[in-house]
Amino acid sequence: MKGQILISDSLSAESIKEGLKTERFGQEVTYLPSTASTNLVAKKHAQQGAPEGSLIITDYQTQGRGRLERRWWSPPGENLLFSLIFRPPFKITHTFRLTVVSSLAVAETIRQETGLEASIKWPNDVYIKGKKVSGILSELGVKDEQLQYVTVGIGINVNSNPSINPEIQDIATSISMELGQSFPRLRLLKVILELIEHYYHLLKKGDFSSLKKTWDSLSLIKGKRVTVVSGGHLQEGIAESIDKEGFLILRNYSGRRSRIISADVSLSLV
């Protein structure tokens, strides 16, 4: 079963929109069998005025990108690779909250639909049993110091087998690897779009406390000892929670709190 594409699981604008319970997210779909990177296509569409909620999705990326210029590995037709266009009414400094919204939606969907214990590892990863199953790459479009759009690119290892790739075999997993059988991508995608719309709505209403509560319950690192590396600088402490901007609150071992804006976080061994 593993690695096989389900016939009913083929991606198209029609199959995605069928039965989708959203107002905006995923109602405008661009499906490309293959492309360099959905984030690049989303950026172009956003610059041409595509509406909020537009979805760009593909079966294969030739230049799939991760954070910090890393490559995003995904064999053809096995996983979810998509980008969404947001036009948030926020200040530029608040846009990181969209990564919070998206990671919540991904982790919660995986839990709800597969029963697997997915957790969020700040800033933008979703993990199952200590291995990464999904990553998020958000990019901003700014003009005259005003935020024009944000493209949120989401990659989820659904039916791939990361153990065949020596570069990621020790750190990555997929839903099918964890379940022992393949899983329909369309089902996951629709629930993710619905939850993103729901959480984004809460965010725009100013209800960050509901988001924070869910984030706390799904966090892999909350209350744990972590090592935080940012710009070559290393800090250790307890990961407390996130603040209103979605930044991490770290309490060091002398009790001093700091806000972590961007970093690689790992669980400390002791």
Ligand code: BTN
């Ligand atoms: C990361 O973990 O570093 C982020 C990975 C983001 C990958 C997704 S796949 C869809 C979209 N297009 C890209 O080129 N990257 C994102």
